[in-house]
Amino acid sequence: MKELNPLEKMQRVQAPLGFERRVLAELAVRKEKNVRRRRTWRFSLAGATAIVLVGFITLNVFVLKKQTPAVISGLDKRVSLPQARESMPSKMFQRQAPADTIPIIEPVDYSGEVRSTSQEPRTIYILEQVTEAANTKIIY
């Protein structure tokens, strides 16, 4: 049995005349606006990127001057050892050193120190005790 539906009798309204024309006109306006907005966004983004780049270059070239390793480490200030010891971890300064430190920075090439063992013949070391005495040091 079909249920009685009083809502079917309800008055239905329709779209007004010229509805489509109005929507299409609004569509054209919105399209134009979207194009303009996209263009504005592109330019703003490019501008912002350029500003950031210029700022970065200016900061590096004019504001932040180049510093040598000695300046960065603070050795150029001729800090006396007791002062340095106070400011730095104590384990770093175990030995007594002269009051003034002259920093010597030289490049060290370790490439000659490291040898490849694969090319050399294998050496077998046989370690043997050479003394019978029990309480003497073992000499190899």
Add this chain to the structure above:
Amino acid sequence: MSMDEQELVSRLQEGDETAFAQIMNTYKDRIVNYLFQFTGDYQKAVELSQETFLRVYFRADKYKPIAPFSSWIYAIASNLAKTEMKKVRKLAQVSLEDVANDLDAGTYSLDSTDSGLIKNLREALNSLHPRYRIPVVLKDMEGFSQEEIAQILKRPVGTVKARISRGRGYLKKKLEKALSENSFAKTSQEKAHERA
């Protein structure tokens, strides 16, 4: 979705305005009517319908043919109408029922030859909370299935069923009340006539 409509939709997704006009021609009356039932304001319904179709055009690429195209359009219209109702409620700081009852706000003139039943129905429908009104209108006026309504409202089918049932129950109660009041008024008028 029919083959023609499928083709229209794919043309719309490519930005074809002729296809858009055809789609609009198919759905404009249904959407305006639906939004009128939702808001109770004809002018507002027309404005929201325009916005609905504009969104359909600009977001056509987001439509996936897993659901009927009509459901997708109704979902856009429903979301727009809900947002509008929220805005109105926030601005005016009045209850949703008061807004919905303000039928005179629209420019659409209600038919003065409305029978008592239709008048009562409209009043009852407008006093119904949108939560129940939307599924009832979609089901009983627009002819959607419960599954389709669930897709449009993004709610489980069970919830939709319950809301339709409650909405109908509320409408029935309202109509019965109005009917008894009318009959009471009629009999008292007749009695007064007899006395005179």
